Amino acid sequence: MTASAHLPLGTHLLADLSGVDAALLRDCAALESLLRQAAIEAGARVLHGHFHSFGAELGVTGVLLLAESHISIHTWPEAGFAAVDIFMCGAARPQVALDIIAAALQAGHCALQTVRRAPPDHA
Secondary structure (H helix, E strand, O other): OOOHHHHOOEEEEEEEOOOOOHHHOHHHHHHHHHHHHHHHHOOOEEEEEEEEEOOOOOOEEEEEEEEEEEEEEEEEEEHOOEEEEEEEEOOOHHHHHHHHHHHHHOOOEEEEEEEEEEEHHHO
């Protein structure tokens, strides 16, 4: 896949997931595995990932760099809340990734904002 394989057109999903069990929001390795699975099933190619736990009872921040852009998550176990950011271009399907993440986290509610990303001449 070359750098020119993807047009600068994409969908950026900003999802606030609430009502999530705190234990699911503290497990750094499980969250990384979940986001990797979601990216692959959405048709994206993972280039690199970095995830950080803030401590045993605290949240996680993580990001996957994708050939198609990125997925990130920031969690607050004490509030049962996760902020998920999914931006994908090309044939990748960001909604598929979000559906997988929300289902795995058993989110009670998902507040979603969808932004179409494109240069002015493609809007």
